[in-house]
Amino acid sequence: MLHHYSDVLGYLDLHNAAPADLVLQECELMVGCLSCSQESPLQNLSYGQSKEFNCEQCHSKLSILAESTRFQYIPPRANKTGQSSYPAVQKGKPLPEKGACKHYKHSHRWLRFPCCGRMYPCDVCHDEDQDHPMELATRMICGYCAKEQPYANGKPCISCGNMMTRGTRTSHWEGGLGCRNKAKMSRNDRHKYANTNKTVSRKAAIQKK
Known part of the structure; x- marks a missing residue:
């Protein structure tokens, strides 16, 4: 969940695989309004382009901008076995x-x-x-x-x-x-x-x- 104090979009649990890229244009996102907590779907977001729209409930002006995304490797716990792959883009x-x-x-x-x-x-x-x-x-x-x-x-x-x-x-x-x-x-x-x-x-x- 993204907000002012967190830039983590989500987590991936992979086995014998490594992430390479996040294609925003193919993602379906849910954007929450900070004024009324109304959630609205968002599609066709592109890197480096700000997207502005109004909340469907309170009509507040909302904007979202994604400059880039990155994958960060989190080491597995000691009790887990198997090899982990680092992301292709770090x-x-x-x-x-x-x-x-x-x-x-x-x-x-x-x-x-x-x-x-x-x-x-x-x-x-x-x-x-x-x-x-x-x-x-x-x-x-x-x-x-x-x-x-x-x-x-x-x-x-x-x-x-x-x-x-x-x-x-x-x-x-x-x-x-x-x-x-x-x-x-x-x-x-x-x-x-x-x-x-x-x-x-x-x-x-x-x-x-």
Whole structure:
């Protein structure tokens, strides 16, 4: 039960299984009004989007916002036997393969797609598992710390600071905005060998000293 003093939605008792994700869009929630205690059903809730509605009984304005969810492992009691599996997504710990997949090996994040509310490493992984048209992701999960956050391409994680994708700089000069290290410059870039064969007069060399 969620309220101002508790962020625990529920408990799962699993055996030889591990939770991976909570798809809010497929959940049926009951929201209780703090003014009159009237409970109302709520569906189609999405991460990062605030949903507002009025209480059916007292007409008070209600709002609910879910930024993210996480699974926390609770060790079993000593008298129980059997192996327990840690959840696939744990806050502060890397995602499986640090978020990379066979399609994008240098992408360290998972994307949450608004069309189904599920998270996948990339759009190809989504299309391989789903049979509906893909909508562009609006949120992402860091592959290094599992922090869910709004989608931002080419920017570091807001929690751990790691880059989830390759940087935007290339091996070309690009007017000084790209690579400036001649050792790493592309050999097709004319700035790589600029001034390498330039001769300096003896007078200029003496003045430079």
